[in-house]
Each structure stands twice: as structure tokens, then as C-alpha cells.
Amino acid sequence: MLTKFVIEGGHALSGAVTISGAKNAALPILAATILTKETITLHNVPVLEDISTMFSLLESLGKKITRKDNTVIIEEPNSLGYEAPYEIVNRMRASIAVMGPLVARLGKAIISMPGGCNLGPRPIDLHIKGIEALSATCCTTHGNLDVSAPEQGLIGTIMNLSSKNGSSVLATENILMAATLSKGTTIINGAAKEPEVVDLAKLLTKMGAKISGAGTESITIEGVSTLHGAEHAVVADRIETGTFIIAAAITGGEITINNCVPEHLEEAIRLFREAGISIDIIDDKTLFVKAGSSKKAVDFTTLPHPLFPTDLQSQFVAYLSLAEGKSIITETIYPDRFMHAAELNRMGANITVDNGIAKIIGIKELSSTSVMSSDLRGGAALVLAALATKGTSEVLRIYHIDRGYDKFEEKLKKLGAHITRTN
Numbered sequence: 345m346l347t348k349f350v351i352e353g354g355h356a357l358s359g360a361v362t363i364s365g366a367k368n369a370a371l372p373i374l375a376a377t378i379l380t381k382e383t384i385t386l387h388n389v390p391v392l393e394d395i396s397t398m399f400s401l402l403e404s405l406g407k408k409i410t411r412k413d414n415t416v417i418i419e420e421p422n423s424l425g426y427e428a429p430y431e432i433v434n435r436m437r438a439s440i441a442v443m444g445p446l447v448a449r450l451g452k453a454i455i456s457m458p459g460g461c462n463l464g465p466r467p468i469d470l471h472i473k474g475i476e477a478l479s480a481t482c483c484t485t486h487g488n489l490d491v492s493a494p495e496q497g498l499i500g501t502i503m504n505l506s507s508k509n510g511s512s513v514l515a516t517e518n519i520l521m522a523a524t525l526s527k528g529t530t531i532i533n534g535a536a537k538e539p540e541v542v543d544l545a546k547l548l549t550k551m552g553a554k555i556s557g558a559g560t561e562s563i564t565i566e567g568v569s570t571l572h573g574a575e576h577a578v579v580a581d582r583i584e585t586g587t588f589i590i591a592a593a594i595t596g597g598e599i600t601i602n603n604c605v606p607e608h609l610e611e612a613i614r615l616f617r618e619a620g621i622s623i624d625i626i627d628d629k630t631l632f633v634k635a636g637s638s639k640k641a642v643d644f645t646t647l648p649h650p651l652f653p654t655d656l657q658s659q660f661v662a663y664l665s666l667a668e669g670k671s672i673i674t675e676t677i678y679p680d681r682f683m684h685a686a687e688l689n690r691m692g693a694n695i696t697v698d699n700g701i702a703k704i705i706g707i708k709e710l711s712s713t714s715v716m717s718s719d720l721r722g723g724a725a726l727v728l729a730a731l732a733t734k735g736t737s738e739v740l741r742i743y744h745i746d747r748g749y750d751k752f753e754e755k756l757k758k759l760g761a762h763i764t765r766t767n
Contacts, residue, residue, distance in 0.1 A: 352762035353733035357597035364750035365578030369540040378445035382573030390750035430456035444522030474519035477503040498526035506534025523565040550574035598634035641669030658725035665693035667706040684722030687715040
């Protein structure tokens with residue numbers, strides 16, 4: 345039976361919250377363990393549905409996963425397989441991240457076409473473009489992507505992974521992993537600059553890879569013959585950090601956020617402050633957030649890092665629905681990512697969406713009601729909106745939220761939220 349959140353709004357959040365490891369860093373890092381037979385130990389791995397899905401995928405390939413709290417040990421007791429099955433891959437788009445490591449190490453990969461959040465078209469053409477640039481051949485048969493390396497293995501080259509929609513984080517990570525075991529040097533131009541790419545490069549370097557330029561638009565990888573075991577802690581989740589900043593502000597509260605990386609959210613913090621949120625950077629791992637005297641309308645555009653992340657757009661829209669004035673939001677990464685707007689309008693918000701642009705006229709108060717999550721971040725936005733209302737709301741289909749937020753309701757409860765998970 346599907347579960348839901350029942351939320352009694354109107355309670356200002358207060359206290360302290362500790363940010364978990366980043367889902368979007370942990371998933372490719374887990375995929376990178378395919379690149380070695382040796383043991384990889386990972387710390388700060390969040391407890392999430394998507395992480396469990398990646399565990400299942402790795403186990404189906406032959407890895408052994410041992411988890412204790414937020415530490416995960418990945419071993420390889422038997423030979424590794426190269427086929428990622430549909431029944432696992434269709435649950436999560438990030439499953440495509442195993443393609444590069446499998447082809448680099450085994451010379452072959454058969455990957456069912458990936459699933460995940462319904463955010464409109466998200467083709468894997470850049471993944472294919474990148475792996476083919478490394479001399480692999482790709483074909484699609486019976487819903488599967490069949491990829492093979494030449495007999496001598498993948499071959500390093502210079503490539504450009506940008507497109508008219510910008511850089512792809514997951515494609516950059518996929519090809520970065522593949523290039524570590526390629527022959528010769530690979531230069532990825534048009535690379536994504538997100539902190540999650542940098543974190544993956546840190547693990548790969550610990551495993552013996554030779555990488556420079558991660559975090560810039562040009563990454564250089566000198567291929568090596570083998571990679572070895574390593575130990576690594578997953579970077580803190582910048583999207584969870586931003587979500588809790590908005591949670592404190594939308595409820596009129598004040599909280600301390602621990603184990604975060606403020607520098608990963610510089611543009612978001614600037615916009616949050618412009619919107620009336622007080623944010624003090626205590627140190628390189630700690631923020632103090634306090635709601636301002638009023639919520640102010642702002643305009644913003646979602647863009648690749650270091651600009652405003654698309655994964656915080658939904659939550660910020662919930663906040664701006666209560667701001668004074670008119671806000672205009674332009675979604676350039678996923679123009680269809682406004683499915684939460686209709687549900688917020690059910691709560692009384694005044695949001696119109698047209699061709700990837702949302703116009704919000706702020707109102708004084710949202711109304712409690714039942715709303716339905718359509719994707720991970722949109723679901724979080726609805727929870728934040730419900731926390732800000734007076735009365736009791738229900739947020740349905742919260743399995744979307746469980747894919748990306750570690751102990752979400754538990755953390756909110758500790759901050760004083762009245763939120764219950766129920767059937």
C-alpha cells in the first residue's frame with residue numbers, strides 16, 4: 345500500500361539538523377566500484393531508495409554489499425557480469441552510470457534503458473556520444489543498450505560533451521569513469537562542473553586514476569591499466585541543505601545546519617538572501633538560517649553549477665508562492681519540471697506556467713489540502729508548503745521523496761514539524 349505524509353502546518357522549525365551524504369554523488373561513486381576487483385569502503389552514504397536500487401544493481405552484477413549505518417563495504421567475491429537487468433534499471437535513471445565502468449573493465453555492457461523521475465525527455469545521447477568517442481560501438485536492441493569496446497580496449501581521445509542544453513553531469517561522470525581504464529589520454533571538454541563530479545574524481549584518484557581539471561569544463565584523464573581499492577566519504581548533499589534552508593524560512597523558523605558545504609550553494613544562498621532569508625555562514629560546514637521579517641519575490645533561472653540548481657527550483661517555488669510581489673522562474677535544465685505548480689495551486693498558490701517559465705504572484709497564506717507528488721523535488725516542495733499552512737494536509741505518493749531524502753520526516757520532526765507517515 346502506498347504511504348503518505350500527514351502534516352499539521354503552522355509550526356516554526358527550530359533546532360539543528362545534520363545533512364546526509366549526497367545522493368547524486370553516492371550513485372556514480374557506487375557505480376565506480378565496478379572498476380576494481382578490490383574492496384571499496386564508503387562512508388556518509390545516505391539511506392535512500394535510489395541507493396538501495398544501486399545496491400541491487402551491483403549485486404545483480406556480482407558485487408557483495410555490506411552496510412552498517414552510513415558505511416558501505418563493496419567486495420567482489422566472484423566474477424563480474426556485464427548485463428544490467430530491466431527490472432532494476434527501470435526504477436532509476438542513474439543506472440546508466442554502470443555503462444562506462446563495465447565497458448572499461450569488461451569490454452562490454454548491456455544496459456536496459458533507464459527509468460526514474462518523469463521530468464520530460466532526458467535522452468542518453470551524450471553517454472553514447474562519449475563512449476563511442478572512446479572507440480566503443482553501441483546499438484539498441486529490444487529496449488537494451490548494447491555497448492562493446494574494441495579488442496584492445498577503450499582508447500583515449502579528445503571529446504566535447506556539451507550540447508545545446510549545456511553539460512550533462514551523469515554523462516560526464518560516466519565517461520570520466522570509462523576513461524580511467526582507457527589506453528592513452530582522454531580530454532573531456534564541455535564537462536559538467538558540479539561538486540558531485542569532483543567527489544567522484546576524488547574517489548577515482550584514491551583508486552589510482554590520474555585525473556586533473558575536475559570541477560572545470562575540461563577534465564584530463566591519463567588511462568591506467570588497473571585501479572585498486574580505496575576508502576572515501578561521500579560529500580554532503582547540497583540539495584538537502586538548500587531544502588532545509590527553505591524549510592526553516594517558509595515556516596518562520598530558525599535552524600542550524602551541520603555537515604554541509606556552503607561554498608557549493610553560493611548562488612542559491614545569494615538568491616535566498618535576496619528573497620528575505622537570513623543566512624549566516626558559521627564555518628565551512630555550518631550554516632545558521634533564520635526567516636526574515638517578510639518573504640520577497642525574486643526572479644531566477646536554473647542553470648548548471650555554480651549557478652542556481654534545478655534540483656532546488658521546486659522548493660524555492662513553494663517559498664515564493666508566499667512572497668510579496670511577482671516572481672518569474674525560468675527552467676532551462678528540464679522545462680517540464682513544473683508539475684508541482686498545479687498541486688501548489690490546489691493549496692491556493694497563484695502560479696502560471698508556459699513553455700518552461702513560471703510566473704508566481706505571491707499570496708499571504710496557503711490552504712491545507714491533499715496533494716500528490718509527481719517527482720522527488722516536487723514532492724519535497726509540497727511538504728514544505730504543507731508545513732507553512734494552517735491546518736492539516738496530506739502529501740501522497742511519497743515514495744518519490746524517499747528516493748532522495750535520507751530520514752526526511754525524522755529530521756523534520758526533530759526540528760518541531762508535525763509530520764506523520766501513514767498508509
